[in-house]
Amino acid sequence: MKSTAGSDAAKQRAGEAAAEEVTDGMVVGLGTGSTTAYAIKALGERVDSGLDVAGVPTSFGARQLAIDQGIDLVGLDEVDRIDLAIDGADQFVVETGDCIKGGGAAHTREKIVAAAADDFAVVVDETKLADELEYPVALEVIPAAQPGVETAVETAGGTPRLRQAANKDGPVVTDNGNLVIDCAFGPITDPKTVALELVEIPGVVEHGLFVGRTTTAYVGTEDGLNVHRY
Ligand code: 5RP
Numbered sequence: 001m002k003s004t005a006g007s008d009a010a011k012q013r014a015g016e017a018a019a020e021e022v023t024d025g026m027v028v029g030l031g032t033g034s035t036t037a038y039a040i041k042a043l044g045e046r047v048d049s050g051l052d053v054a055g056v057p058t059s060f061g062a063r064q065l066a067i068d069q070g071i072d073l074v075g076l077d078e079v080d081r082i083d084l085a086i087d088g089a090d091q092f093v094v095e096t097g098d099c100i101k102g103g104g105a106a107h108t109r110e111k112i113v114a115a116a117a118d119d120f121a122v123v124v125d126e127t128k129l130a131d132e133l134e135y136p137v138a139l140e141v142i143p144a145a146q147p148g149v150e151t152a153v154e155t156a157g158g159t160p161r162l163r164q165a166a167n168k169d170g171p172v173v174t175d176n177g178n179l180v181i182d183c184a185f186g187p188i189t190d191p192k193t194v195a196l197e198l199v200e201i202p203g204v205v206e207h208g209l210f211v212g213r214t215t216t217a218y219v220g221t222e223d224g225l226n227v228h229r230y
Pocket residue numbers: 002003031032033034035036087088089090100101102103104105106107110
């Protein structure tokens with residue numbers, strides 16, 4: 001589930017600014033989505049000019065784009081650590097740096113990459129900003145566990161909704177072969193507690209709450225860019 005409200009110019013400013021942080025020899029996590037795509041394209045241009053980097057893609061889409069841009073890739077299981085991961089978000093709170101991800105159904109690999117990275121840069125346009133997280137939280141769920149997960153989410157006070165595919169009959173199937181259940185909780189005053197609750201549900205592979213991970217946020221606006229460091 002995705003918001004498409006932000007302007008391309010604002011997304012581009014954010015994505016390109018994050019790509020500028022990459023230096024020679026880095027292992028870079030390549031996030032998923034339309035804002036990160038600007039970072040990957042900018043990185044590709046710098047690779048053309050001689051920058052030496054290895055990218056770790058977070059999805060089939062990110063992998064394909066990076067290949068198109070001529071960026072050398074390395075598997076997540078082939079690196080000990082990542083220097084910098086760049087990724088988008090569906091909702092972002094400037095005060096805390098916490099965000100909700102998973103609009104592209106890639107949040108499991110995105111979180112593994114973010115966790116392995118020394119620095120995690122979030123790139124968003126200003127339409128993604130909120131005072132409090134309240135965007136539906138995406139859960140990647142093992143298919144057989146769908147009914148049980150939905151019941152557990154309802155017990156936790158959420159409203160679950162199986163994500164449907166846009167250009168295929170039936171539900172979205174992730175790069176890992178799982179389903180996505182979007183869970184509306186209303187305003188999430190304590191993201192850490194909700195995150196821990198979701199992790200406990202059997203059959204949930206990963207949830208889209210990213211708490212305490214951001215080290216830098218690049219927020220593109222209509223006429224500029226705001227950078228926040230954590
Ligand atoms: C994919 C994500 C994306 O980063 C998120 O949906 C933002 O995408 P976009 O930049 O296209 O708005 O979490 O799982």
